[in-house]
Amino acid sequence: MTYTKRLDGRKHDELRETEAKVGVIKRATGSAKFRMGNTTALAAVYGPRELHPRFLQDPEKGRLRCNYNMMPFSGMGDRVRPGANRRAKEISMVTTKALLPAVDLKDYPNAVVDVFIELPQTDAGSRCVGIVAASMALADAGIPMKDLVCAVAVGKVDKSIVIDLDYEEEQYPKYATTKVDDEEVADIPIAMIPSTGEITLLQLDGDISKEDLIKALKFAKPAMEKIYEIQKKALKEKYSDLKGGKK
Amino acid sequence: MGLLIQDKQVVVPGEILAQGMDYLPGHGTYRDGDNIKSTRLGLLNVEGRALKIVPLKGAYLPRKGDTIIGRVDDIAFSGWRFNINSAYPAMLSMKDGTHEFVARGADLTRYYKLQEYVVAKIINVTSQNLVDLTVKGPGLKKLGPGRIIMVTPAKVPRIIGKQGSMVTLIKEHTQTQITVGQNGIVWINGKEPKKEAIAVQAIELINQQAHVGGLTDRIKEFLEKRVPMPKTTKKVEEPKKEDTEVKQ
Numbered sequence: 001m002t003y004t005k006r007l008d009g010r011k012h013d014e015l016r017e018t019e020a021k022v023g024v025i026k027r028a029t030g031s032a033k034f035r036m037g038n039t040t041a042l043a044a045v046y047g048p049r050e051l052h053p054r055f056l057q058d059p060e061k062g063r064l065r066c067n068y069n070m071m072p073f074s075g076m077g078d079r080v081r082p083g084a085n086r087r088a089k090e091i092s093m094v095t096t097k098a099l100l101p102a103v104d105l106k107d108y109p110n111a112v113v114d115v116f117i118e119l120p121q122t123d124a125g126s127r128c129v130g131i132v133a134a135s136m137a138l139a140d141a142g143i144p145m146k147d148l149v150c151a152v153a154v155g156k157v158d159k160s161i162v163i164d165l166d167y168e169e170e171q172y173p174k175y176a177t178t179k180v181d182d183e184e185v186a187d188i189p190i191a192m193i194p195s196t197g198e199i200t201l202l203q204l205d206g207d208i209s210k211e212d213l214i215k216a217l218k219f220a221k222p223a224m225e226k227i228y229e230i231q232k233k234a235l236k237e238k239y240s241d242l243k244g245g246k247k
Numbered sequence: 248m249g250l251l252i253q254d255k256q257v258v259v260p261g262e263i264l265a266q267g268m269d270y271l272p273g274h275g276t277y278r279d280g281d282n283i284k285s286t287r288l289g290l291l292n293v294e295g296r297a298l299k300i301v302p303l304k305g306a307y308l309p310r311k312g313d314t315i316i317g318r319v320d321d322i323a324f325s326g327w328r329f330n331i332n333s334a335y336p337a338m339l340s341m342k343d344g345t346h347e348f349v350a351r352g353a354d355l356t357r358y359y360k361l362q363e364y365v366v367a368k369i370i371n372v373t374s375q376n377l378v379d380l381t382v383k384g385p386g387l388k389k390l391g392p393g394r395i396i397m398v399t400p401a402k403v404p405r406i407i408g409k410q411g412s413m414v415t416l417i418k419e420h421t422q423t424q425i426t427v428g429q430n431g432i433v434w435i436n437g438k439e440p441k442k443e444a445i446a447v448q449a450i451e452l453i454n455q456q457a458h459v460g461g462l463t464d465r466i467k468e469f470l471e472k473r474v475p476m477p478k479t480t481k482k483v484e485e486p487k488k489e490d491t492e493v494k495q
Contacts, residue, residue: 029306048306048334059375062334102260104286107308109375111334139260142305142401144286146277147261195261195284235259235288239303239458 003158007168007175015152015164015223020132020234022140030141032234034133037166038123043133044116045141048105051112062105066096066115068130074122076167091127098131098151098191098201104144113143124167124187125153131191131201136231140238149200150227151191154220156208158182161216163223188213190220194228197221254293257303258285264298275300289401290458303458307333307400307430309378313369316390316428317380319359327359329367329380332397332430337378339367344382364390364434366426390426393436396447400431402457406450413453413463420470421446445473 006012016037025031028044035041051057068091070080084092095117105113115137117130128151135149155165157172159182168175173183186208191201199217208216250265252258264276265283272278275287276298285291289300309315309331317329317337326340341349345358359365366387367380382388398406406427407414418425423437423446433450437443449466456462 030304050334050336108334111376139288140304142287142289142302144275145260146279146284146286148259193261195263195279232259232262236257239257 003160003162003172003178006157006162007177008166012160012162013219013223015226016166018227018230020136020230022136022234022238028137028141030137030139030143032133032136032140034129034136036125036129036132036164038121039126039129040119040121041126041129041133042118042120043130043137044118045113045134045137045143046116047113047141048108048111048143049114051110056112057110059109060106062108062111062113064096064100064103064105064113064115066092066099066117066134068092068095068117068119068127070119070122070126074119076123091130094201094203095127095131095134099134099138099149101198101200102135102145102147102149102193103138104146107144113138113141124165124170125189127151127201128153128189128191132227132231136235139235147193147195148228148231149191149193150224150231151189151201152220152223152227153187153189154216154223155188156184156186156206156212156216158185161212161219163219186212186216188216188220190217190224192221192224194225250293250298252291254291256291257289258291258300259288260286264291269296271297273297273299275302301458302401304399305401307331309333309335309337309369309372309376309430311369311372313429314366314386315369315380315430316364316366316395316426316432316434317430318432319361319363319365322355322359322361327355329365331378332400332428332432333378335376335378337367337369337380339365339380339382343370343380346383359389364395364432366390366428366434386426390434391436393424393434394443394447396433396435396450398431398433398450398454399457400429402454403427403429403431405457405462406433406453408463413466416463416466417446417449417470420474421449425450442474445470448473 019035021033024033025044030045033042068088072079072082115134119126131151154163157169172185173180184207186206188204192199262285263282272283287300287302289302292299292301317331319327320330321328329337331337367382370381371379421442426434
């Protein structure tokens with residue numbers, strides 16, 4: 001256990017500095033911004049609106065369509081080539097699937113709700129930050145939801161379970177300052193519906209034992225609840241003048 | 248346990264509003280075991296035992312009986328298709344669109360041209376949200392020149408006010424004609440462009456602050472500051488003009 005002190009000095013269960021704001025994009029039906037350390041996501045929701053081409057329509061319920069996009073100079077290294085790529089497509093899909101169990105679109109048959117997630121700056125954990133922002137934007141758009149969705153990454157760096165990894169931790173052996181016992185890094189993005197504890201996203205990059213995975217999931221839960229509180233606060237803050245209003 | 252959140256508070260989706268069986272879930276809420284939870288961002292409204300959420304935002308969902316403003320988007324074989332600021336278009340059939348006899352193959356733009364705005368009433372909405380309109384009824388008509396502004400459909404009741412008090416207030420102060428559709432499209436036409444602009448500002452102000460208390464007073468103050476003319480003289484003027492028009 002050499003990784004007792006984290007590279008940026010955080011505690012093992014400490015999140016990066018967060019910032020959440022709702023209603024940042026005026027022309028969208030709903031929008032939100034969520035920042036976690038150096039990872040920033042902007043989410044804009046449009047709709048429910050007509051869905052074309054028609055063969056995509058679902059006559060039973062509305063569709064949810066998410067689009068994840070990293071901006072060209074958002075990454076750590078080279079410029080990201082603009083437009084969809086294999087990675088963005090996958091993340092768009094898992095984001096949709098992470099949000100769908102919370103969203104109720106039965107009142108909107110044949111329609112679509114579009115969610116655009118743009119990342120102007122990324123430093124690991126971007127899909128989680130995107131999901132958090134998208135969930136707030138959906139609520140802001142007035143879409144019926146059974147709950148918000150919160151997300152965070154948990155991982156194993158040199159045998160220690162840590163929450164909300166940044167880029168340097170994900171690439172740990174490269175940036176290690178102390179002797180490394182175990183070079184394997186695991187990175188597990190998780191999304192959860194807090195009221196039911198239902199996990200809607202669970203991916204794993206790297207290698208982790210069953211015991212450690214269970215430990216990691218337990219570790220992530222309180223962190224996600226913290227994020228949930230931040231989401232709730234941001235949504236209410238937008239209308240905070242209402243509470244202060246007379247009568 | 249009872250109510251956990253006070254009346255008229257902002258709630259977010261998933262928030263527990265009440266516990267136990269003392270309360271009933273209404274619009275915008277659902278029961279999850281012992282708890283009643285919110286499904287939308289909005290204000291909690293407690294009506295006796297029923298809890299409901301008044302949404303702060305949201306798209307317009309067509310409902311039977313709503314009076315709306317639509318724009319002609321397309322013309323079909325036997326009617327007009329309207330954009331009604333919703334995820335679903337609305338159809339106005341020939342039968343409901345005009346009293347006249349329309350011969351087979353007649354040019355339907357004679358009645359409503361593309362891009363024209365019409366005040367219409369929703370006569371039917373199906374389970375798939377197919378919408379039928381009519382323009383047969385009091386106050387339903389094609390709209391002439393004027394300005395169209397969009398507001399949040401959830402805030403339309405505040406723009407209209409109790410028995411139309413708010414919209415009447417704006418109309419009288421700014422000497423404009425205003426029609427508010429339930430779908431959030433507002434048509435404004437004024438004799439004086441300046442006053443018309445003030446009417447637009449007033450409606451936008453309501454749109455922004457619809458859920459803060461004391462709205463009527465603030466709008467009154469806003470209007471009186473900008474349109475200092477005493478109301479009574481205006482009121483006398485207007486019917487006179489109408490009278491002469493009728494006589495002519």
